[in-house]
Amino acid sequence: MKKILWKVSALLLVSILSLFTFAGCGQTGKKEEQATIKLGYVNWAEGVAMTNLAQAILEDKMGYEVETTMADAAPIFTSVAKGNYDAFLDAWLPVTHESYMEKYGDDIVNLGTNYEGARIGLVVPEYVDIDSIDQLNDVKDKFGGRIVGIDSGAGIMMATDKAIPEYGLEYKVVPGSGPTMTAALKKAIDKKEWVVVTGWAPHWKFAKWDLKFLEDPKGIYGEAEHIDTVARKDLEEDLPDVAQFFKNFKMDSQQLGGLMGEIAESEKDPLETAREWMNENEELVNSWLPQE
Secondary structure, eight states: HHHHHHHHHHHHHHHHHHHHHHHHHHHHHHHHHHSEEEEEEOOHHHHHHHHHHHHHHHHHOOEEEEEEEEOOOOHHHHHHHTTSSEEEEEEEEEETTHHHHHGGGGGGEEEEEEEEEEEEEEEETTOOOBBBBGGGGGGGHHEEEETEEOOOSHHHHHHHHHHHHHHHHOOOEEEEEEEHHHHHHHHHHHOOOOOEEEEEESHHHEEESEEEEOOOTOOOTOEEEEEEEETTTTTHOOOOOOHHHHHHHOOOHHHHHHHHHHHHHHHSSSHHHHHHHHHHTTHHHHHSOOOO
């Protein structure tokens, strides 16, 4: 009888231990499932800088794994709205990405502004002797009748498509990317040639070269904007510490400009450069971390 009771007790103990082990594995699995943060970014200087910095902080300071995916603005907003990406740190508001916010606003959450005083428009070297968009037709030959653009889905490209008929410009907008735009700018400046590009601030190009925005009397490109972080709708519920970090994440023009400049000048991977910047600015970075 005692032998039977001992066997029953042993079986019960094994069952209980198995149950706890199973439960523990389930919790670990859930944690691992949540541990990868997915960020979308556009190949724009400020987006590359902020996204890589956020990745470094989330990985090194908060213990998450991070996947980043580069795409145009339209598919990024779509992916955040569908929950395929956790966040996008480069939403320009209220003008540039207004159409995306109108389309997806019910399916995403705005976690707040990370940069104040952003601006878009048409940019030329300082030596170009016109100051306004409505003067472009008078010097069309000097610019070759072309405006060097970035990726077609960008808000600044939509604004430029609107500016062409509004100002009656006899120009062709040539799409490309942020890097191809700055490469065209560098090539023209090196030769002291005239060039007009779709440009925005913050951007390291303003620290490297003497540039100016052309005046926009019709207000097509809007006033100064702010850059916000948008996230999938349930991020705050699923990962409150990550959502709080994004809410705390804010940079001024000196901080962001410095980081963008270091990434642009460095031959290292942007993530490695961002990590170095993170370690050199530990007090600021720690102020963004959620308080336990």
